[in-house]
Amino acid sequence: MVRSMTGFGRGQTRGHGYVVSCEMRGVNHRFLDIHIRTSRRYSVLEEKVKEEIKQALTRGRVEISLTIEKSDDSRRAIKVDKGLALAYYNYLKELAENLNISPEISLIDVFRLPEVFSLEDQEENLETVWQVVREALQEALTSLVDMRTREGVNLSKDILARNQGILRAVELLEARSPAVVEEYQNKLRNRLVELLAGEAVDEQRILQEAALFADRINVTEELVRLKSHIMHLQELINSDESVGRKCDFLVQEMFREINTVSSKANDLEMNRVVVEVKAELEKIREQMQNIE
Numbered sequence: 001m002v003r004s005m006t007g008f009g010r011g012q013t014r015g016h017g018y019v020v021s022c023e024m025r026g027v028n029h030r031f032l033d034i035h036i037r038t039s040r041r042y043s044v045l046e047e048k049v050k051e052e053i054k055q056a057l058t059r060g061r062v063e064i065s066l067t068i069e070k071s072d073d074s075r076r077a078i079k080v081d082k083g084l085a086l087a088y089y090n091y092l093k094e095l096a097e098n099l100n101i102s103p104e105i106s107l108i109d110v111f112r113l114p115e116v117f118s119l120e121d122q123e124e125n126l127e128t129v130w131q132v133v134r135e136a137l138q139e140a141l142t143s144l145v146d147m148r149t150r151e152g153v154n155l156s157k158d159i160l161a162r163n164q165g166i167l168r169a170v171e172l173l174e175a176r177s178p179a180v181v182e183e184y185q186n187k188l189r190n191r192l193v194e195l196l197a198g199e200a201v202d203e204q205r206i207l208q209e210a211a212l213f214a215d216r217i218n219v220t221e222e223l224v225r226l227k228s229h230i231m232h233l234q235e236l237i238n239s240d241e242s243v244g245r246k247c248d249f250l251v252q253e254m255f256r257e258i259n260t261v262s263s264k265a266n267d268l269e270m271n272r273v274v275v276e277v278k279a280e281l282e283k284i285r286e287q288m289q290n291i292e
Helices: 040-056 082-099 107-111 126-196 203-216 220-237 244-264 268-288
Strands: 007-015 018-027 032-037 060-070 076-080 117-121
Touching (some): 060 126, 126 268, 220 244
Parallel strands (some): 032 060
Antiparallel strands (some): 007 018, 018 060, 076 117
């Protein structure tokens, strides 16, 4: 199924003492281009994030904003510097005696002294962090893929409709091509009749000239290949794989064939149809720029 390269997804997960939020934005790009914004502390997880993305996406620029925070229930350790507390206490007691003031020192007084008490985060297990990150990442990725899929359905309908229009135009060119040769042959005969002023017209010569003309403007091979490309494009659009690059190449080939038809066609009606085909191909090519 065709998918667009644009979309947005968001996911949030809480667990193991962490709250993780993940936002993804997808835009057009020729290849898969992943950019991740997160704190330096968790930058080691970026490769894991990229591997998850590569499992689900094949093309497009994907911008990921990853926020990892410790939740209120995450445990923190209290560190007490007993030696420093005792040194403070002895010094303050000695100072009180020297100044002849009350030596009463409460526990809260010691607690308030610099660096006696400190809070320390427990050592983090990055595999545990990754479990939470992966859940949020998958939620955002699923949302992004769903949006890209919905947009892809609309793109598919438009491309298939234009592709059928091109097929009808090619059938008109096939029907018109023999008539061009016949018209040329009749015009040639009428000119010779006028020039010869009643003398006998060499029909064999007329047939030879018509045959040469028919060979010069023969676009049968180009139209056959063009119809084959049209059928192939329809198959690709209806397939389940990522077809953006294949479709890009196929549309280029379709342009090449119709340009050859344009250069050979010596007929106003055929040229008008060729212009319509080129216009539709250009619109398809614009839509292809957004297909994964």
